[in-house]
Amino acid sequence: MQKRVAEMFAGVGGFRVGLESLNSGWDTVWANQWEPGKKVQHAYDAYVAHFGESKNHSNVDINKVDKNTIPDMDMLVGGFPCQDYSVANSGATGIQGKKGVLWWDIRDVIQAKFPPFVFLENVDRLLSSPGPRQRGRDFGMILYTLQQLGYGVQWRVINAADYGFPQRRRRVFIFAYRKDTNYYGEVAKHKNLKDVVLGDNPFNKRMPIKQTLTEVHEGTIDGYDDIVDFSNEFSFKFANTGVMHDSKIFTGKYQADYSGKVITLGDIMVDHAEDESLYLDQHEGQLKKFEYLKGPKRIPRKSASGHEYVYSEGGMAFPDVPERPGRTMLTSERSVNRSTHVVRDKGNGRLRMITPLEAERLNMFPDNWTDTGMPDRFRYxxxxxxxxVGVIKAIGDGIDDIISKEGELADANQFEWHGEIEPVEHTEPMDLDI
Ligand SMILES: C[S@@+](CC[C@H](N)C(=O)[O-])C[C@H]1O[C@@H](n2cnc3c(N)ncnc32)[C@H](O)[C@@H]1O
Incomplete structure (x- = not known):
């Protein structure tokens, strides 16, 4: 089987860097990246700086891409935002999803190209979204549409630091496989879906888990009149790992089983940062601001409806502890913000923010990956x-094993899927208020 990859929402290429670092033949044949509303496209420019100009690197809104023009691929990859995946029936126009919701573009690519494998990343909140009023609906919608497209699905929430990587970043990774793959057949042989979670799957190879699952819960995505009924009614408590096979869902809460090497914030820090603007003492009042932001607080507040309550948050380590992995990096890193890392410089002992290079190292990108001409703010x-990237590499290694057991798979254009796929419009210039 070939290993052609298409990378959606490519950013600066995290999936590609991770898969290519395996040196196992992954070949990215198409990539799309577009930062909405920005004239200068820093992430895309960095992508091109590393991987070259190509007619198959596209810098347009994915919604505007004719999905049939995308080259054939063996795996579709991408990290996409958690959004509202509900749909509604709007009469003459048929079933509609909200405009700008990127899941529907992923679905369109799958439907146009039918890659044998799909590998996606999202924030862990996806599993409970949109929250208490209909917990699990949005992830359920992903499972429902993948089932309609003819795929089995496994997911796992992974905190990179649980496996020795240098950042406490928790994300859900989703692996889907087409019904005609050898792997789908292997999964089908299991009498118990629990064994799929605990057994041979792409997550367990390098990131093993303890053999006891708690909060086990089973269910189905069957039994709904149509996708609109599903959107209105489905609710499910998804735990941090699970599988959907032939409409049945199995989920449970796992614990990582790792006792290997650990990379800490201190390990990835430079010996000394030259850039004086990073130091708190160079900005009047900055130390005090950080002390306040990171400290514990109880603030009386009033909600829009006039209800009075006390907002409270605990204190956090200040400065960040070098003996532990870093915390989750946000796009606001280096702004004066509670979640920004503040470290003690190894050379002079003064408090400072992290350098762009340290930000790259927290994600395990090669040094200076974003030093491609963009301002520092955009590097963060x-x-x-x-x-x-280490998590992609680890899961990619597991996917390599699966692929090594596949025979020649039908290309998308030869794969014929006869299941019912309900069309969902999502390009109409209207936002549904559901
Ligand atoms: C969560 S990030 C993925 C980052 C990527 N995995 C990486 O390693 O850099 C999502 C990306 O999708 C891009 N994006 C957002 N809306 C888009 C759209 N309509 N079309 C194409 N790309 C979009 C954002 O600019 C962002 O880079």
Whole structure:
């Protein structure tokens, strides 16, 4: 089987860097990246700086891409935002999803190209979204549409630091496989879906888990009249790992089983940062601001409806502890913000923010990956959007094993899927208020 990859929402190329670092033949044949509303496209420019100009690197809104023009691929990859995936029936125009919701573009690519494998990343909140009023609906919608397209699905929430990587970044990774793959057949042989979670799957190879699952919960995505009924009614408590096979869902809460090497914030820090503007003592009042932001607080507040309440948050380590992995990096890294890292410089002991190079190292990108001409602010921004490359490499290694057991798979254009796929419009210039 070939290993052609298409990378959606490519950012600065985290999936590509991770897969290519395996040296196992992954070949990115198409990539799309577009930062909405920005004239200068820093992430895309960095992508091109590393991977070259190509007619198959596209810098347009994915919604505007004719999905049939995308080259054939064996795996589709991408990290996409958690949004509202509900749909509604709007009469003459048929079933509609909200405009600008990127899941529907992923779905369109799958439907146009039918890649044998799909590998996606999202924030862990996806599993409970949109929250208590209909917990699990949005992830359920992803499972429902993948089932309609003819795929089995496994997911796992992984905190990179649980496996020795240098950042406490928790994300959900989703692996889907077409019904005609050998792997789908292997999954089908299991009498119990729990064994799929605990057994041979792409997550367990390099990131093993303890054999006891808690909060086990089973269910189905079947039994709904149509996708609109599903959108209105489905609710499910998804735990941090699970599988959907032939409409059945199995989920449970796992614990990482790792006792290997650990990379800490201190390990990835430079010996000394030259840039004086990073130091808190160079900006009047900055130390005090950080002390306040990071400290514990109880603030009386009033909600829009006039309800009075006390907002409280605990204190956090200040400065950040070098003996532990870094915290989750956000796109706002280096702004005066509670979540920004503040470290003690190894050379002079003064408090400072992290350097762009340190931000790259927290994500395990090669040094100076974003030093491609973009302002520093965007070097942090693109890293806040990116992922821990080591996790992609680890899962990619597991996918390599699966692919080594596949025979010649039908190309998308030969794969015929006869299941029912309900069309969902999502390009109409209207936002549904559901
Ligand atoms: C979560 S980030 C993924 C980052 C990537 N995995 C990396 O390693 O850098 C999502 C990316 O999708 C891009 N994006 C957002 N809306 C888009 C759209 N309509 N079309 C194409 N790309 C979009 C953002 O600019 C951002 O870079």
């Amino acid at each position: 921004f693109t890293m806040g959007n990116a992922l821990v």
